[in-house]
Amino acid sequence: ALDPKYYWVNLLAGGESDFSYLDEIGKEVSVLVIPELKRNIDPVNDLIAFVKIFKLIKSRKYHLVHTHTAKGGFIGRMAAALAGTPIIVHTLHGVTFHDFMSPLRKHLYILLERLAALVTDLFITVGDDLKTRYISRNIGSSEKYVTIRSGIDLKEFWEARELPNDFIAVEKEKLGIPLSDVVVGTISRLEPRKGHIYLLRAASRIVSKFPNIKFVIIGDGYYKTFLEEEVKNLNLTEHIIFLGHRKDVPKLIALMDIVTLTSLWEGLPRALVQAAAVGKPIVTFDIEGAREVVEEGVNGFIVPPQNIDLLTEKLLFLATNLPIAQTMGLQGRKRVNNCWDVETMVQRTSEVYEELISRKLSSSRLLGRNEIHTGCR
Missing domain, CATH: 3.40.50.2000 (Glycogen Phosphorylase B;)
Known part of the structure; x- marks a missing residue:
């Protein structure tokens, strides 16, 4: 896990999330649940979730928001940008647009990804193929991408x-x-x-x-x-x-x-x-x-x-x-x-955070602990 001496981590999760891992996370992580944030598209609940996430991010003044998944990633990043979050990171675990959906839907998803990319400081992809596919679709510049493989206990x-x-x-x-x-x-x-x-x-x-x-x-x-x-x-x-x-x-x-x-x-x-x-x-x-x-x-x-x-x-x-x-x-x-193990994933993610913090935040803003929002899904 990230060093609790330097990071204050909040985990924001949707109502359909699997919470069986909570005991493993430990007391260093505060879990916040948004019941309206669900996998399927629902305009009313999605809007409510967006407002709740925006208010949370705005009130807690996070230095860094890190989002995951397609829907949570879009809502979370747009809410974080509107709230004025200095650093926004998104992890791509899979492609959100593919050849097995309708051309119209695929095009819409690509446009939404491009929109969210405008407010994203860094993309973390779990594989190089995924990175190549997103860059080829003009979803952010290549400089915004880094590959960190998902940690697997092998x-x-x-x-x-x-x-x-x-x-x-x-x-x-x-x-x-x-x-x-x-x-x-x-x-x-x-x-x-x-x-x-x-x-x-x-x-x-x-x-x-x-x-x-x-x-x-x-x-x-x-x-x-x-x-x-x-x-x-x-x-x-x-x-x-x-x-x-x-x-x-x-x-x-x-x-x-x-x-x-x-x-x-x-x-x-x-x-x-x-x-x-x-x-x-x-x-x-x-x-x-x-x-x-x-x-x-x-x-x-x-x-x-x-x-x-x-x-x-x-x-x-x-x-x-x-x-x-x-x-x-x-x-x-x-x-x-070993590039697949959990320790390597955490170390590389921590290095990415540190580089972004040193580049985008002045030392005066880093007195005390850095509160990091590590999940929005």
Whole structure:
């Protein structure tokens, strides 16, 4: 965490936020909840949220406001600018405009991002691909961007590399998977943009040629019922295993032979980083961040989004050539290093804050503690 001797941190969160992390944050952080700030667009509640955020920022006289997410980022930055906040930072965790939305909506989102960029002192992106995409759309100048990867605690994933074969055999048995079956796994929320439907259609083709295979889906969400029906329609009941939300993801990745990700868009896919850390070969759609983890033909394969033919081909190739798959997985370990850990993220963020403070605020304004607003979502 940021040093409490120098920073007074307030966390502003929307009413739909997950507050399970509060005990980990500690007493140094004051949490302020805005119930009207929600994910979906709601003109009335959004206006109320904007006014509340503006009043909070104005009354508390923050030196720095740091926003996250698309909607919270826009409302938070505009409110901070109106309140006269000296430093405004925004972290991009994913692209807000993409090819899977209507052209009109995409254009509108780009215009809103450009507007917010006018009052943004610095963009932090979780991956270089994301930075390149925003700069190419003239959303702020390149000098306003820095990449700081999301902190991921990889300790358990490093350790999962060394789990013995006997342990893997027992875990596969618990899931009802024969020891001889190949396991393909995916980790993501169950919602349309995660593209599970493409994996299911690829699986339908694969099992007709290679029946000794299981597909393990980790994650939960409102799309589960639809996907379960699709599994029945494709006669995949014996090959698909829904595990829901799990806390033992490192162990589960360890028993997989291949990890796949079929999301249509991301920022930096954490599941790919985790899979590479455990040493698993990867087949992923070509989305933002994928090429920062996967090198084509070295530790996995990158296929165009929605391309079921190529997805099927690459998964089937690895499933039927496990020695090659294992070699590729070992190569993936080399691509994941300490730049992904939480300590590095906090250190780099602190350095960015210090540079902005020294550049934009005079020493006379920095007497005492600096109050930093670290979240608006």
